[in-house]
Amino acid sequence: MAKQGQTVEKDQSQIINGVDVTQLMENIRAIRQQPRLADFKFRARNRWFEGGLNRATIDGFYGTGQEIAHARAFSLDADEPPVLLGEDRGANPVEYLLTALSACMTTALAYHAAAQGLEIEEISSEYEGDIDMHGFLDLNPNVRKGFKEIRVRFKVRGEPDEAKISELLRKSPVFDVVTNPTPVKITVEKK
């Protein structure tokens, strides 16, 4: 594992922030030659147990022109806390959304800084989002069901200045999905 904030050479690759920048540049060259290598399909499936308890499983995806299996299947349990009528057997769905946002903004910063040759030693961040349950509970049609607002606070030690960090964080795909509309097509089948 490469140490954070360190540029190292490994097998003639340049590693910055733990990201193999040589490989990244090779990937970009390959995509320029064969644009369809950039088409990815990410997947999950979910099984409900009871009440707020359900389990998502993620075991592979499509990318670089082929089906790719993960090293192992990732199994993620969600539940609600008792005050929301669950038994706290996992983070709840909106906490998984904040997890996704946190992972994605962090990775966007580490990867894009690496691509620009900027070393980072430390990234930590905090997320808080407001939900008014009048929305989910159908008590007020003017209140949205999801987050009204999400606040994010990053603390970063490394070369990029605050303006550059703010710019790179916004390259996150999950940040894009949260801040902009994304079409979701639903099919329902009765068994």
Next chain:
Amino acid sequence: MAKQGQTVEKDQSQIINGVDVTQLMENIRAIRQQPRLADFKFRARNRWFEGGLNRATIDGFYGTGQEIAHARAFSLDADEPPVLLGEDRGANPVEYLLTALSACMTTALAYHAAAQGLEIEEISSEYEGDIDMHGFLDLNPNVRKGFKEIRVRFKVRGEPDEAKISELLRKSPVFDVVTNPTPVKITVEKK
């Protein structure tokens, strides 16, 4: 644990789909009397390790007028697969987003069906979302960084018909956040 699709009585509570509907109705009555009980703040924090590897931690939230600790802290590791320059030590950020969406749509269906007295025996679902890496890699400014589209397929065994299921799935807060814009306010501090 209540069996799925079964209405049971427990301590004079009516349990449908594993959801304590008596308690749900009491919560709604309490919110009608004190609207601010409906204000929730969900939280996560994240620490970067290196490259695509980072860990989100979720240990509590604010709701029903008080700070509430989860039964335990939930720790969720994210990483990228090798083809995206990681080492597959966890689901990746956009897979966490699909997990959040899956958990939330499933829970919305189970809870709202229970509130309407509709028993459900089985819910399973599949998610697939398209990402064109030209966006994240800054190779084409006209390609978005996040999902272009997400397709969701539900299979349900139980009382509600397909139209009712479709209606209830759309009550999910994460579905709202994905399909509509949500403001994200970012603060950056250099250490």
